Amino acid sequence: MKNKNIVKTGLITVIIGGSFLLSSCRNDLLNQLSTSELASDLFWATEDDATYALNGAYAQVRGLFDRDYMFDGQGEYLRFRSSATTSQSTGDRAIAYRDGQYDRPGTATGDRYNNYFRYSYAGINRANYVIDNVTKMLDNTANETSKRNLEAIIGEARMMRGMIYFRLITMWGDVQYFDRIIQSNDEVANLSRTPIAEVKDKIIEDFTYAYEHCTDKPVALGRFTKWGALAFRGKIKLYWACWNRTNWPWGKIVAPNGGWPELETFTANQSESDRYYREAAEDLRTVIEQSGLSLYMNGDPGEYGELGGCEVLPNYYHLFTPKANNSEELMVAFPHGGTGTGQGEELMRDFGCRAQEGSQGWGQARFGLVDRYQSTITGDFVEPVIRLNPNTAEDAYTRENSALNPQSYVNRDYRMKSTVLWEGETMAGILSLSFDQYRRYRYMTRTGTINAYPPPNEAINADADAEGLMTRKFVRNYAGQGRADGDYNYPAMRLADVYLLYAEAANEAYGPAGDGGLALEVVNKVRHRGNLPALKPEKYADKETFFYAIEQERIIELFAEGHRFWDLRRWRSIERVWVEPQTSGGVRLYDSWGALKNTYFNNTSLLTYQRMYIFKIPSSERDKNPNLTQNRPWL
Numbered sequence: 001m002k003n004k005n006i007v008k009t010g011l012i013t014v015i016i017g018g019s020f021l022l023s024s025c026r027n028d029l030l031n032q033l034s035t036s037e038l039a040s041d042l043f044w045a046t047e048d049d050a051t052y053a054l055n056g057a058y059a060q061v062r063g064l065f066d067r068d069y070m071f072d073g074q075g076e077y078l079r080f081r082s083s084a085t086t087s088q089s090t091g092d093r094a095i096a097y098r099d100g101q102y103d104r105p106g107t108a109t110g111d112r113y114n115n116y117f118r119y120s121y122a123g124i125n126r127a128n129y130v131i132d133n134v135t136k137m138l139d140n141t142a143n144e145t146s147k148r149n150l151e152a153i154i155g156e157a158r159m160m161r162g163m164i165y166f167r168l169i170t171m172w173g174d175v176q177y178f179d180r181i182i183q184s185n186d187e188v189a190n191l192s193r194t195p196i197a198e199v200k201d202k203i204i205e206d207f208t209y210a211y212e213h214c215t216d217k218p219v220a221l222g223r224f225t226k227w228g229a230l231a232f233r234g235k236i237k238l239y240w241a242c243w244n245r246t247n248w249p250w251g252k253i254v255a256p257n258g259g260w261p262e263l264e265t266f267t268a269n270q271s272e273s274d275r276y277y278r279e280a281a282e283d284l285r286t287v288i289e290q291s292g293l294s295l296y297m298n299g300d301p302g303e304y305g306e307l308g309g310c311e312v313l314p315n316y317y318h319l320f321t322p323k324a325n326n327s328e329e330l331m332v333a334f335p336h337g338g339t340g341t342g343q344g345e346e347l348m349r350d351f352g353c354r355a356q357e358g359s360q361g362w363g364q365a366r367f368g369l370v371d372r373y374q375s376t377i378t379g380d381f382v383e384p385v386i387r388l389n390p391n392t393a394e395d396a397y398t399r400e401n402s403a404l405n406p407q408s409y410v411n412r413d414y415r416m417k418s419t420v421l422w423e424g425e426t427m428a429g430i431l432s433l434s435f436d437q438y439r440r441y442r443y444m445t446r447t448g449t450i451n452a453y454p455p456p457n458e459a460i461n462a463d464a465d466a467e468g469l470m471t472r473k474f475v476r477n478y479a480g481q482g483r484a485d486g487d488y489n490y491p492a493m494r495l496a497d498v499y500l501l502y503a504e505a506a507n508e509a510y511g512p513a514g515d516g517g518l519a520l521e522v523v524n525k526v527r528h529r530g531n532l533p534a535l536k537p538e539k540y541a542d543k544e545t546f547f548y549a550i551e552q553e554r555i556i557e558l559f560a561e562g563h564r565f566w567d568l569r570r571w572r573s574i575e576r577v578w579v580e581p582q583t584s585g586g587v588r589l590y591d592s593w594g595a596l597k598n599t600y601f602n603n604t605s606l607l608t609y610q611r612m613y614i615f616k617i618p619s620s621e622r623d624k625n626p627n628l629t630q631n632r633p634w635l
Helices: 049-060 068-074 114-139 145-171 196-213 228-242 272-290 345-352 367-372 414-419 495-510 515-526 544-559 563-568 608-612 621-622
Strands: 006-009 012-017 079-080 328-336 363-365 424-432 434-440 489-493 587-592 596-600
Touching: 049 145, 049 328, 068 079, 068 328, 068 363, 068 544, 068 563, 114 145, 114 621, 145 196, 145 544, 145 563, 196 228, 196 563, 228 272, 228 489, 228 563, 272 495, 272 515, 345 363, 367 544, 414 544, 489 495, 489 515, 495 515, 495 544, 515 544, 544 563
Parallel strands: none
Antiparallel strands: 006 012, 079 363, 328 489, 424 434, 587 596
């Protein structure tokens, strides 16, 4: 067993021999297996060996999902203020996302994801490496308990593979498919793209195997379970139903016949859509009813605290801190090592402000988000706030319903308090890993004392705020960890998402009241954590009204978790939420002072819209492989 080169760092055990190091990126489809890899008969001998290899695969695959919030910068509620460059990551972290463009709504940026394409295939090859070798171990294992353990390890690796291929087809449609170890790029040099329908079937097979062989509960922090696999199987079936839909009854649809017209090899099929809505609902309902999983703190809203205070915050806030790492709600989540491991997450750096260890605030809520938070009294939307410039309106901070008056946000969804800072809100300042002081937010104020409020009244240095909001979600309210050294288990699938995915599928398959009324019930469970009244069945009795209620919950509940961009694409709704093609003037976004900050989709061409629905096959890959075709809008 010499030269096994096992290196343990933090929570992740990395196998150096036979691994794909992110730092060894090559200009080709795959990072190759190390030439120093041990022979199979020396390494693949025990369950420990298989577990070491699996942990190495987890380390690889984590980097494909734990910065998904960046994608929401292409939506209407999160401003991610840059492309992902070296400055957004430390060492190898976030490298798969690097050079992607996340800050340009209304711009066809699907040609900027070469790294994501390459590293996805590196992750697939790593998963195949585990699957193939552990499968061989099964033939030499007589003990039934060991067989079940090895089958569970294969299930986890197949789930990883399925998740990556799911992401690949969501971005590029038809993609190259292989389910074996690739030792050399020569093996894939002429590999053609596999039709999306065939890849989808393979993904479902992977999730099915994982569901049938993985454990009910994670055997260690961050390990996959059968319920996570079934949730992902339900999710891909729901996406397939959306892609095959030909009769979208609402919204501004560029492709009147629905489907995915930008993918030349794909033809939408309404009967296929209907079938997959039903199958998705069945899978997701099984997770809800049989897994025994519950929402964080049982979905209770918790204590709101005080207006302007931050020492007490609702439960939803704590769901996105390490306090919730062992929560059942984080069904599929990737652990991070924390301080001193070199494997910490960088959520505070990306969402915090200068007052928190010099964080940089790359991701900030757009001000339009405030009007999405509903009343805890009526359960409905309230009147949009009035945006006033305090330099010209003397009562801007006190006028009723002014965007700058903190009282305008009283009795709002508790998730607002947990997610953003508006005028007068506070957060903990952290300096050199120690608590500094509580500081107060005021838009356009960087230093000094805000005399309009009682202490704490030292201003937050929020030089990244652009529209009048700062982000609280993901930002630690306590000291002890650096801006890039968090240990939060970043979720790729939460139980609340399962609830909302189920409600969407059941609504299309059976209507709002169908399937025993479970769809409305689970949406209300999600709303309850915001301390909102339940939706009334008589008000949401038709599919369209209920769809928009589900969309509302997805916007608020899943903000900055990397879902909005994919939702808009699968619903064919970019035109609905922004503006139709070639519309002069586009969409103008204003800050809390009423100042114009950005204009998007100004006279945007139909071709640009088409390119926003499907990504460009990297030219670097096509240059090396004559059989790689290009997606039609990018020809």
